[in-house]
Amino acid sequence: MNPLLAPGPTRVLGVLNVTPDSFSDGGRHTAEPVARGTALHAAGADLIDVGGESTRPGATRVDAAEELRRVLPVVEGLVAAGVPVSVDTMRAATARAVVEAGAVVVNDVSGGLADPDMAATVAGLDCVYVLSHWRGASDVMNSLAAYDDVVAEVSAELQTRLQAVTAAGVDRDRIVLDPGLGFAKRAEHDWTLLARLDELERFGLPLLVGASRKRFLGALLTGPDGVVPPPEDRDAATAVVTGLAADRGVWGVRVHDVASSVAAVRVVGAWREAARVS
């Protein structure tokens, strides 16, 4: 078993989006993102999840060269600083380059569907592979958010991807599954997946939950004036999701605000320990 996946408190993956709109210098320099990633690690993040292209609904894709130009120097800087790195990419070539540069997790929101070479490439790399549920690229995913039983269908589609990825040579013991909250899902689908997360545990694999700042939390927090709180005002709700996920033994959460989720994980640990000894 990869030591990253050994039993323990829920891991906190700190989001580090290296996209032009995420840094004041437009992503031209790496000093700022490396400093931010190092700070997130110092705040308690177990891993820093570096992403070079937005996967949000409607986002346009960047080409492979641009993605690598954005993420590779940041991965190298974080690895040099001793910070464990995950890379959020759907591209096999990017996955190979960043793992060769020291990244330890390939976080593929497409579950290997976006790049037919991903599974075979990951099979040859020494890394953890996050396999998320996905039904299509940003421009079509909202039209695909139709389910009779979202948990049953997400489970079946993850099973299909798991079979394909293991058949390509990726060992099960280095795979993390992720329900893909917000990807081809409406708010009610996200809540149902969270409420029935235990049904995804039947795979016997670690689970990663990415609820941070997402639209379903924004909808929940919308006041009587109908104003949807901006993403940065959804961190308290995100931390509660982290606490509930940690209480269910979820392997990891992917969050923008690290401190609040680290605190949530620690509260759950202390509460459960007190219950165990009392």
Ligand SMILES: Nc1nc2ncc(COP(=O)(O)O)nc2c(=O)[nH]1
């Ligand atoms: N494993 C995983 N990775 C992800 N990467 C990006 C986003 C999109 O969220 P963002 O653009 O707000 O970071 N969500 C996930 C997720 O839910 N799970």
